[in-house]
Amino acid sequence: MLFPEITLAQIKELGRIKSSENLQTLIELYSVIEDIELLREIVSSIGRQTDNKIILDFISSNVYKCGFMDLVYQMYRTCLYKGKTCAEFKKLGEEIRKYFNNEVLNKMREYYDYRQDRVGKLERVIKYDKPILLCGNNIETLKKVDENSVQLIFTSPPYYNAKIYSNYHSYQDYLEDMFQSLMACQRVLEDGRFIIINVSPVISKRPGREFESIRYPIHFDFHNLLTHAGFYFVDEIQWIKPESSVKNRNGGYQQTHMPLSYKPNCINESIMVYRKSAPFLLDKNIAMYDKTFANDENFDSSNCWYIAPKSNKNHPAVFPKELCLRILKYYSFKGDVVLDPFAGSGTFGEVAIEMNRIPILCEQNKIYCDLINADNKYVQL
Ligand SMILES: C[S@@+](CC[C@H](N)C(=O)[O-])C[C@H]1O[C@@H](n2cnc3c(N)ncnc32)[C@H](O)[C@@H]1O
Structure with missing residues (x-):
């Protein structure tokens, strides 16, 4: 190997100082180095050099055979930036994007175009200042809400x-x-903000002992629904309940200890955290608020939240208030408009008001709507 001891810092330095010798050295390095981290830096440093003809040759002869998508991204990045002033880079960039048909390249293109438009700081616009209750099917009632007017959605749909x-x-x-x-x-969620869905698998009742029951992994299917609706995956938080609070499924195994008859008690529910696609980083959403909006220093450091479930005589599946509190604390700011499209008894709205957010609740069952608005806190649209 020609340059066995070369370091990342030395490669960066070769990229920083523009010269035909440095470009040549970087291209030689590319052909002998095997470490992917170093290769990535070499490709990025080549892109920082100025002899466009050599760089164009380098990218077009290596991009389709380089073997690592990380290197393709770096080469495409060079095409994006140099494409501003050089049509050949622009053309090559488009060829690369079409050839790989890869989501990261598409996203890079989207981000790059957005930056080119030089959109400055996003303005905070609060469209609603009173709690709103929308009675009826949310597919219809949400049409009354302005697009991009909600800063957080948290909900638990029917299972x-x-x-x-x-x-x-x-x-x-x-x-x-x-x-x-x-x-x-x-449609109603602001670009780049969070939609958070609480769901977990369910089992259908058996029509008779001779039939098998069906277990539905609802959260797996929700991932596809969310992705197709224009949201992307950010996190999965596990809501963990005390084992004594859930249905006991151990009975059969406890009697026989026979393999295959094992059924664990399900003490978790998924809290699926997704972000509405936007061509900018989350920093831009955060920058709409000043430092006085920061939370206190206590926080939940892991994605397992231990919270006891709640029961309610008026509704069979209510959120514990603690769960709503944490979601509102970590994913919204004071004064934000927050939506629960499957509101049930309205627990989320109740906590949102206590935490100085403006809730919009949708519920199709008239009895639950009356329950939510028993003390007329909500304006009905
Ligand atoms: C799991 S519960 C929500 C419970 C709620 N988290 C609470 O704390 O009470 C789901 C609710 O969604 C309502 N619902 C179902 N489909 C709906 C729709 N298309 N539009 C509005 N509400 C709907 C049901 O009536 C039910 O009350």
């Missing part, structure tokens, strides 16, 4: 036909309805 308030003809029907609701949510 297919698990509870008395839903009766879908089939799981497919259920998923299609959920997708329409998510599309309605996507």
